[in-house]
Structure formats: C-alpha cells, structure tokens
Amino acid sequence: MSEQNPEPSDHLDEATLNELEALLEDDFVDLVETFLKDAQVRYDELAQTVKSTVAEDIRRAAHSFKGSSLNVGATRLAALCRELEDHAREGRIVYAKELLENIHHEMTVVDTLFRQRYL
Amino acid sequence: MAEPLKILVADDNETDRMILRAIVQQEGHRVIEAANGREAVERFLADSPDIILMDALMPVMDGLQASREIKERAGGDLVPIIFLTSLQDAQSLAECLDSGGDDFMSKPYNRVILKAKIKAFSRMRLMHAQLQEHNRQMLLEQQVAKTVFDNVAHSGCLNLDNIRHSLSPLAVFNGDTVLAERKPDGGMLLFLGDFTGHGLPAAIGAMPLAEIFYGMTSKGFSMEEVLREINSRLRKILPVGVFCCGAMVELNFYDKTARIWVGGVPDVYLVRHRTGDLVKIPSTSLPLGVLDPHEFDPTASDHNMDVGDRVFLWSDGIIESHNPMGEMFGEARLEQLFEETDNPDDLFDDILSAVDAFIGKGNRDDDITLCTAKMVHIDDIGMPTFDTSKGTVGGPMDWEMSLELRDQxxxxxxxxxxxxNILMEVEGLRGLSGQLYTLLAELFNNALDHGILRLDSQLKTNAQGFAAYYLERERRLNDLDDGRISLHIRHRPVGKGGELSLRISDSGPGFDHQRMVSGIDENGESYSGRGITLVHQLCDRFEYRDRGNTVEATVCWPKQN
Structure with a gap:
C-alpha cells in the first residue's frame, strides 16, 4: 500500500538527481526507466535469496541493489538494502524477511515518485 | 581537448553503464561497454581500449579475474584498469590492485574525480608509450651502430687456426674488443681491449681504435707505434674517465718471439707447451687514453716462444665473475686450471666451461672475453694477403724517390x-707486399743495426743474447749523434710489367752484407734462413757495393712461375 503523499526529500537525493539530469539530458528519462525495470529484477533476485536463507547470497544481492539505488539518488532504498547487507554479513537472517518487506514498500514509493516527476 | 581515448566500461548494472558512459563521453572519449568480466576480456581483445573502468563484482566472471586475464594478454603495453567498487574494506580494495588494477574508485561516482583519473592515466599511457618507443629506438640504433662497428672492426685474422677467442656478439656495448691482424712482414698483432663503462659511451671508442689498429698494422707499423697512435687518438676523443684497458701481443713467426704490452687488464699468461710452465706478464702501463701523447711510453717485454707455446689475454670479466653466493672466480682458480691441465690445447675450452660452471645460475655481471694465440711455423700460417682496393689500373709506373734519414x-x-704504402700504389706490386716489406725491413735494419750501430748479429744466437742484443741496440740508438741512411727507390715500366730498384746506403764504415743476407756466420753456420731464400725468390739482381755500405736490389714483375 503506497502512502498517499510521500515527501520526496525523505526518499530521494535531489542534488544527485539534478546532477544526473544535467549530465544525461535527454537520456535521463531512459535512465529512470532502466532503473525502475532493473529494480524489479533485483528485487525478485533478492526475494529469492531471502527465501533460500543463504546469508552470503542475501548479502551479495542486497549489496548490488544498494549500488544501483545509490546511483539514481534513491537514498532511503539504498539505506534499507545496506541494513540488510550488514545483517547478512554478520550471518543474521532473522530480520531478512521484515527488511525485504520494507524494501518492497520503499520501491513502490520510489516508483510512484519517479513516475510522477519524470515519466 | 586532449586526444580522444577509447574507454571500456565493464559493469553488469545498466544504470551504472549509462551514467559512466555519459561522464566519459562528455569528456570527448569513445565508450565500449561490457556487462560482465568475460565480455570485458573479449572487448579488450577485439577493440584494444586505452583505459578500462571495471566493476569489481560482476556475474559470469568478476572484475578481478578479468583484470588478471587482460593484464596477462596486454604484455608490455600499459592498459590502465580503474576498479569501480562500492566495497569499502581495505582487504577488498587491496585485492583489486593485486589482480592488476592500477587504481580504484568508490561508488557513487564522483564525476570530477573520475575525469581527473582518466586524465592522469592518459598521461601515464603517453609516457609509457614514449618510453617504449625510446627503448625500441635505442635497440634499433644499437643494431645500426653494431653493423657499422662490424664493418670497421671486421674479424681481421681472428679466424686463423692458431687463434681462439670468446666474445659475446654485443660485447662492443659492454666495452670489450678483440682484434687481430697480420703484418706485411708475416707477423701478427693481437689486441684485447676493455673500455670503461657500458653501452654506447663504451662502444664509441672501439671504432677509431679498430680503424687505427687495422690500418697501421697492415701497413707494417710496429706495436709501439700502433699503441702510441691509439693512445693519442683516444686521449683526444674520449671524455675524462673513459679509457681502454688492454693488452697487445706482437707475434713474429720467423724469429719465434712475442712482444707483449699490458695496460690495465689482468696479467697476460704465456704457457710453455713442452713444460707446461706459466709465465705471467703483469700490467706495466696505464690504460690507453689516459696519458697525454708525450707522457705515454708503451713498455713491452720480449719473449721467446717455441712452436706450440701460447699467450692468453683476458678482460677482468673472467676473474670478476660471481657465483650465486657472490664469490669471485678469482685469479687462484684460473691459475689452478693452468696447473692441472693435461693438454694445453684444451685450456681455452677448460677456462670457458670452468667459468660457466662457476657462475651457474648466477648473474653474468660482465662479458667473458678471452683470447689465445699459439706460436706456429711461418709456413703453417703463410704470408698475409692484403685486400687493397685503392688506386687506378696500373698506378704510378714511372717514378723515383730518395729519402735520407739523419740520426735524429x-x-x-x-x-x-x-x-x-707508396710501393702499394703500383698495382703490379701489391701481390708482393709481404715479401717486399720483409726485403725492405731486412735491408733497412741491416743498414741501421750493422752499418750505423755496428751491432754484432752473433749476439742473437740464443735467448739471452736476443734480449741483450735489443738492449744494446736501444742504448746505441739513444746515443747516436751522427749517421744517415738513404733510400733510393725507382720504378719504371718494362714490357707488360715493371722493374723496381732499391738502393739503401748508410754512412757507416761498411759490413759484410753477404753474411747478413745469406745468414751464414763466420763458422759457416746458418742463423736465419729466410733472408737468402727471400732474396733468391724475389730479386732479379742483388749486390752490395762500395765499402759494404750500399746494397742494391732489383725486383721485376710480373714474376714468372
């Protein structure tokens, strides 16, 4: 369930996005679309690893999702991925499911915000 | 803007690639993309990028493995790899560099830093390429220099059966030289030189040295004269601190003697074939190119040599070669080889294999330069033939000249x-150069030794006498304050050939030319057979005149055989 009125600054880093928009110009829309498509794939992979409960696999998938989120300034999504990555590195998978749900929720927020603003 | 580069971006994340591509293209460079390590290696082989931006963690093949494979295939070329990573721990970053990475950058990308890094590595690539180009150029130049040097220094008469030598093909760039050339009188000069330093500075002096050595030796100059000329030329052209240590040996195959000069290289060894005795001739002079011409006095020593006796010349490379433990081969080990040998003929090979075994897997610090020559009968080695290409067909045929030398x-x-040299301008006489030189030398030296200095050749009959004779000769020559020798030489064309007339007169009271030339002493015993044989072979007329202080010889050519 998405929030009715998410506050963009809680979820996105404006400075990064402005910089990317300036850098990529017309291709910026492509970047956003690519990210959203890619995020869905990465989320599915992550969900798969959480189901398998192999800590190392969870860590790797979370690490990679974190990287691509950071790229597009999705800072809160990146922070959640990082939390999961840190737990997995310590071998703690008890919070994995809960964090995965949070990540899914944050994804829908980011998806909404991006679509509203750029697409 | 600097030269556009081809940059390979290897990242499995499409958004990363898009961002990196945008940054790199904004700088005017071209981008090639790869989505995993395997693709990165393939793209590297296909497109030879200038710089690679490589994600550390990728599926199929990770960046570390791709980096190792690329560096291995790049060989000597510098292909900078910058790792892109969100890894933070020191261990992971170190692994990136260990796998061949040149630098790393943390995600998210800082555009300013990435651009600066690309610029820095672009500069490094240029410097590396320049360095490689200089190196290629240097090797090329060395090859050219070597070819020129080989033309100047050719192999002289080093290929004669009585000489053996070891010299690495590029030894000239280590400053080592071995030269040998016949003299017109049938003798031979042998030289081993070791210039200070390495590379071109060491090689550069070897060319004039070889040029002087071959030119003067084949014209009949004495060893001392050759040494003086080399010293004065090297002194003039080489910078201070660059000089040539060396040893020179003059072998006389008629008298069976050796004159040996050593300047700065290890002792020259003379090995008696029959007894195995070893005579060491130590260095008595400074190296060539150190002293000013008027200070340089090449003192040589004279030695009798029986057939089969050998001289050994070497640079310090043998004695100073090191084994893996850092020990030097040393003179003691060398001497031991000479003491223990069963067959002096094997010594040359024994030395080389002993040094080789000693060095083992150790480093070769210096070239092993070694040369040995054996005393042989003149008949076994023959007279030299000189290849003179100068002059016109026929040359000067009708001329005469007089030369008078006073005591000074x-x-x-x-x-x-x-x-x-003048006689060799006459083409028809060139084939007779060796014999003509010997005849001239015989007649001139008789006039000087017996006519002017009034030395008794009886002295020369044994080894001690030989040395005494030359000592006395030098003393009398030094004290000489009156005396002259004149040479009158005439050549005229006769039929298809020519006729050469020599007249040599001295101001002395006269002596028995017949005895000198025929080689028969008062007791009717022969002390030297070559004079009379030569006169009969070469001269159509031969007589002595006046009170025995003038000798006339006529040589006609072509010779009827």
Missing amino acids: SLKAFNPLPLVL
Whole structure:
C-alpha cells in the first residue's frame, strides 16, 4: 500500500538527481526507466535469496541493489538494502524477511515518485 | 581537448553503464561497454581500449579475474584498469590492485574525480608509450651502430687456426674488443681491449681504435707505434674517465718471439707447451687514453716462444665473475686450471666451461672475453694477403724517390710503412707486399743495426743474447749523434710489367752484407734462413757495393712461375 503523499526529500537525493539530469539530458528519462525495470529484477533476485536463507547470497544481492539505488539518488532504498547487507554479513537472517518487506514498500514509493516527476 | 581515448566500461548494472558512459563521453572519449568480466576480456581483445573502468563484482566472471586475464594478454603495453567498487574494506580494495588494477574508485561516482583519473592515466599511457618507443629506438640504433662497428672492426685474422677467442656478439656495448691482424712482414698483432663503462659511451671508442689498429698494422707499423697512435687518438676523443684497458701481443713467426704490452687488464699468461710452465706478464702501463701523447711510453717485454707455446689475454670479466653466493672466480682458480691441465690445447675450452660452471645460475655481471694465440711455423700460417682496393689500373709506373734519414730521424721514425704504402700504389706490386716489406725491413735494419750501430748479429744466437742484443741496440740508438741512411727507390715500366730498384746506403764504415743476407756466420753456420731464400725468390739482381755500405736490389714483375 503506497502512502498517499510521500515527501520526496525523505526518499530521494535531489542534488544527485539534478546532477544526473544535467549530465544525461535527454537520456535521463531512459535512465529512470532502466532503473525502475532493473529494480524489479533485483528485487525478485533478492526475494529469492531471502527465501533460500543463504546469508552470503542475501548479502551479495542486497549489496548490488544498494549500488544501483545509490546511483539514481534513491537514498532511503539504498539505506534499507545496506541494513540488510550488514545483517547478512554478520550471518543474521532473522530480520531478512521484515527488511525485504520494507524494501518492497520503499520501491513502490520510489516508483510512484519517479513516475510522477519524470515519466 | 586532449586526444580522444577509447574507454571500456565493464559493469553488469545498466544504470551504472549509462551514467559512466555519459561522464566519459562528455569528456570527448569513445565508450565500449561490457556487462560482465568475460565480455570485458573479449572487448579488450577485439577493440584494444586505452583505459578500462571495471566493476569489481560482476556475474559470469568478476572484475578481478578479468583484470588478471587482460593484464596477462596486454604484455608490455600499459592498459590502465580503474576498479569501480562500492566495497569499502581495505582487504577488498587491496585485492583489486593485486589482480592488476592500477587504481580504484568508490561508488557513487564522483564525476570530477573520475575525469581527473582518466586524465592522469592518459598521461601515464603517453609516457609509457614514449618510453617504449625510446627503448625500441635505442635497440634499433644499437643494431645500426653494431653493423657499422662490424664493418670497421671486421674479424681481421681472428679466424686463423692458431687463434681462439670468446666474445659475446654485443660485447662492443659492454666495452670489450678483440682484434687481430697480420703484418706485411708475416707477423701478427693481437689486441684485447676493455673500455670503461657500458653501452654506447663504451662502444664509441672501439671504432677509431679498430680503424687505427687495422690500418697501421697492415701497413707494417710496429706495436709501439700502433699503441702510441691509439693512445693519442683516444686521449683526444674520449671524455675524462673513459679509457681502454688492454693488452697487445706482437707475434713474429720467423724469429719465434712475442712482444707483449699490458695496460690495465689482468696479467697476460704465456704457457710453455713442452713444460707446461706459466709465465705471467703483469700490467706495466696505464690504460690507453689516459696519458697525454708525450707522457705515454708503451713498455713491452720480449719473449721467446717455441712452436706450440701460447699467450692468453683476458678482460677482468673472467676473474670478476660471481657465483650465486657472490664469490669471485678469482685469479687462484684460473691459475689452478693452468696447473692441472693435461693438454694445453684444451685450456681455452677448460677456462670457458670452468667459468660457466662457476657462475651457474648466477648473474653474468660482465662479458667473458678471452683470447689465445699459439706460436706456429711461418709456413703453417703463410704470408698475409692484403685486400687493397685503392688506386687506378696500373698506378704510378714511372717514378723515383730518395729519402735520407739523419740520426735524429733514425731514432724517431720508421720509414718502412710509408715506403711500403707508396710501393702499394703500383698495382703490379701489391701481390708482393709481404715479401717486399720483409726485403725492405731486412735491408733497412741491416743498414741501421750493422752499418750505423755496428751491432754484432752473433749476439742473437740464443735467448739471452736476443734480449741483450735489443738492449744494446736501444742504448746505441739513444746515443747516436751522427749517421744517415738513404733510400733510393725507382720504378719504371718494362714490357707488360715493371722493374723496381732499391738502393739503401748508410754512412757507416761498411759490413759484410753477404753474411747478413745469406745468414751464414763466420763458422759457416746458418742463423736465419729466410733472408737468402727471400732474396733468391724475389730479386732479379742483388749486390752490395762500395765499402759494404750500399746494397742494391732489383725486383721485376710480373714474376714468372
């Protein structure tokens, strides 16, 4: 369930996005679309690893999702991925499911915000 | 903007690639993309990018493995790899560099830093390429220099059966030289040199040295004269601190003697074939190119040599070669080889294999330069033939010249090379150069030794006498304050050939030319057979005149055989 009125600054880093928009110009829309498509794939992979409960696999998938989120300034999504990555590195998978749900929720927020603003 | 580069971006994340591509393209560079390590290696082989931006963690093949494979295939070329990573721990970053990475950058990308890094590595690539180009150029130049040097230094008569030598093909760039050339009188000069330093500075002096050595030796100049000329030329052209240590040996195959000069290289060894005895001739002079011409006095020692006796010349490379433990081969080990040998003929090979075994897997610090020559009968080695390509067909046919040397000139000047040089302008006489030189030398030296200096050749009958004779000769020559020798030489065309007339007169009271030339002493015993044989072979007329202080010889050519 998405929030009715998410506050963009809680979820996105404006400075990064402005910089990317300036850098990529017309291709910026492509970047956003690519990210959203890619995020869905990465989320599915992550969900798969959480189901398998192999800590190392969870860590790797979370690490990679974190990287691509950071790229597009999705800072809160990146922070959640990082939390999961840190737990997995310590071998703690008890919070994995809960964090995965949070990540899914944050994804829908980011998806909404991006679509509203750029697409 | 600097030269556009081809940059490979290897990242499995499409958004990363898009961002990196945008940054790199904004700088004017071209981008090639790969989505995993395997693709990165393939793209590297297909497109030879200038710089690679490589994600550390990728599926199929990770960046570390791709980096190792690329560096291995790049060989000597510098292909900078910058790792892109969100890894933070020191261990992971170190692994990136260990796998061949040149630098790393943390995600998210800082555009300013990435651009600066690309610029820095672009500069490094240029410097590396320049360095490689200089190196290629240097090797090329060395090859050219070596070819020129080989033309100047050719192999002289080093390929004669009585000489063996070891010299690495590029030894000239280590400063080592071995030269050998026949003299017109049938003798031979042998030289081993070791220039200070390495590379071109060491090689550069070897060319004039070889040029002087071959030019003067084949014209009949004496060893001392050759050494003086080399010293004065090297002194003039080489910078201070660059000089040539060396040893020179003059072998006389008629008298069976050796004159040996050593300047700065290890002792020259003379090995008696029959007894195995070893005579060491230590260095008595400074190296060539150190002293000013008027200070340089090449003192040589004279030695009798029986057939089979050998001289050994070497640079310090043998004695100073190291084994893996850092020990030097040393003179003691060398001497031991000479003491223990069963067959002196094997010594040359024994030395080389002993040094080789000693060095083992150790480093070769210096070249092993070694040369040995054996005393042989003149008949076994033959007279030299010189390849003279100068002159026109026929050359000067109708001429005469007179040369008179007074006492001061007799001390300071050897006219034979000059005279021989003029005679060799006559094409028809070139084939007779060796014999003509010997005849000239015989007649001139008789006039000087017996006519002017009034030395008794009886002295020369044994080894001690030989040395005494030359000591006395030097003393009398030094004290000489009156005396002259004149050479009158005429050549005229006769039929299809020519006729050469020599007249040599001295101011002395006269002596028995017949005895000198025929080689028969008062007791009717022969002390030297070559004079009379040569006179009969070469001269159509031969007589001595006046009170025995003038000798006349006529040589006609072509010779009827």
